[in-house]
Amino acid sequence: MRLAPNWSTMARTGTRGVVAAMAMSGLRQATTSLDMLENSPPKSVMEKLAPQLLDRLHPSRHPALLAAAHWSYGLGAGIVFGALPAHLRHRLWVGPAYGLVLLAAFHLGVAPALRIERRFTDVHEQLSLIADHLLYGIVVAGVPMPHRD
Numbered sequence: 712m713r714l715a716p717n718w719s720t721m722a723r724t725g726t727r728g729v730v731a732a733m734a735m736s737g738l739r740q741a742t743t744s745l746d747m748l749e750n751s752p753p754k755s756v757m758e759k760l761a762p763q764l765l766d767r768l769h770p771s772r773h774p775a776l777l778a779a780a781h782w783s784y785g786l787g788a789g790i791v792f793g794a795l796p797a798h799l800r801h802r803l804w805v806g807p808a809y810g811l812v813l814l815a816a817f818h819l820g821v822a823p824a825l826r827i828e829r830r831f832t833d834v835h836e837q838l839s840l841i842a843d844h845l846l847y848g849i850v851v852a853g854v855p856m857p858h859r860d
Contacts, residue, residue, distance in 0.1 A: 721793035724800075724851055728789015731850035732782045735843040742839035749836065752817050752827075753781040759825040788813055789851050806852020810844035 742748040754777055757765060765773060792800065792809055799805050822829050830836055848854075 716794055717797075720797075720800075721790045724793030725786050725790040727851045727853060728785040728787070728792065728847075729782050730785075731789065731847040732785025733778075734850055735785070735847050736778055736781060738843045738846055739839075742835075742843070747835040747839040749830075749833075751777075751781075752821075752840070753777050753784065755827045756780070756821065756825065759827060785847065785851075788847075792851050800852065803852075803854055806848040806850075806854050807845045808848065809851065810846070810848025811841065813847065814840055814844040 739748060739751050743751070757777055757780055764776070768776060788809075792806075795805070795809075818829060821827070
């Protein structure tokens with residue numbers, strides 16, 4: 712059993728994490744334009760953590776900043792996924808479950824810590840967030856063909 716981190720695996724899953732976050736961004740664009748999602752978690756976080764930065768940037772630049780921040784989160788979460796034991800990472804259900812764990816971590820940890828109000832009663836918003844986090848987990852895990860270490 713391997714206990715040391717596998718850096719090549721973490722680099723690969725980090726890269727997948729960025730690609731997964733990019734895919735989520737595309738899905739979020741669709742759900743936002745369909746009025747299913749009012750305010751994405753990355754936008755909510757940036758508004759709380761870096762309001763001065765947003766104020767200094769022209770509003771036309773906000774989407775690029777939010778995308779870069781989201782892709783950075785995706786990179787970090789992908790690296791963490793790569794640090795999971797191989798026997799877990801290679802199970803088909805673990806990637807989607809990991810995506811849902813990230814969503815739960817936002818709702819139960821990040822949002823309360825930053826005093827971000829979330830609308831749990833809006834079914835469309837919750838379904839769109841679940842869908843894009845499932846997408847993240849599927850892509851970061853390489854489902855259905857994860858790389859074998």
